[in-house]
Amino acid sequence: MSSNHDPRPIIWFDIDNCLYSKDAGVDELMKEKIEKYFEKIGIPSDESRMLRHRYYTEYGLAIRGLVRHHKVDPLDYDAQCDAALPLENVLKPDPERQQLLRDIDRSKFRVWALTNAYVNHATRVLRLLGLADYFEAVVSCDYTATAGSFSCKPEPAYYNEALAAANATPAQCYFVDDSALNIKGAHVLGWAKCVLFDEHGDQRPKLGVIDGQGTPTTSTSIWSDLRSGVEVKVVSRFTDLREVWKEVFVQDSK
Missing domain, CATH: 1.10.150.450 (DNA polymerase; domain 1)
Structure with missing residues (x-):
């Protein structure tokens, strides 16, 4: 870890079907x-x-x-x-998502996007959703890599590239994604606070048993790993992040 390491935890948001509803089509x-x-x-x-x-x-x-x-x-x-x-024609700003991102306590947390899309698509979506200004940076797939050799979620190499770009450790990472496979990929690498955004209930069964240490807990917290501070939670509404990550938001935010 370099000397300019930022001690603040970093919140990684997937973009497609996460920062907007899957119902957008x-x-x-x-x-x-x-x-x-x-x-x-x-x-x-x-x-x-x-x-x-x-x-x-x-x-x-x-x-x-x-x-x-x-x-x-x-x-x-x-x-x-x-x-x-x-x-x-299909993507419009969502005031609730905008407010949620606005209410993150930036003095305590960094906010980055982590997507399997090419950078042009990622920035276009963020612009259309009116969310571009809420992200410090975007980690995206490099479509220009030789012979399609670029990595993507849920491959360990991609998560490690993201950590390197942000100069962060797995223990610093919060992560929300609409794919069970992507959540599992981050979880097994020790990303501390993972949330599966399962809008339609089709991803939760795909979590399976994440690892030998995972044990079912409540309806929102599916696995609370025996490793201290490592957990996976599931929400069906994006705004439920306020409940599962209460420490992330400024205290007077709604």
Whole structure:
């Protein structure tokens, strides 16, 4: 750890389907763009669905499989898929999320974003949501890495890259994400305060047994690890972060 280490804990927010509701329909729009892109490079629709699932499972992102196996230019993919999404039609500022981020005690906590998207998409989403000014920095996937060699959540390398960028330790980290796999990935590395944002209840079963030390507790705290200070909680409303992370917010915030 370098001499300019900031002792404040750092709160990592996932972006897509976390800083906005999944009901916005961005996932469905993205699936359509990806399927069209598969068709563009000559992959039939029936095969594209199988490959999209396979690449997501094996590599965390479809683009990584496309680069490795189909020699796709990742920036062309970004232009045709992420950048082509009509986000202006579906994403609007959410006053409750804005207020929640505004109420974080910045004298005690740092606030960063951690996303599997390319930086252009990440900054575009934050701008449309009116949240860009609330984040000190964004850690995003480097689509320009040679042969799709960049890492992403839930790979340990990506979490370690994030820690290095923020000059932080796992014990300093708070983390909220809508993916059970991503939460598990951070938890096993010792990230201290992980929250699964499970808006529709489909992710909670995927947590499974996080590790041999995890034990069920309450309805909101699924696992409280026997390692001191390491825990995983589940919320269905984004504003419930105020309840599970009470220490994060200024005392008179609502």
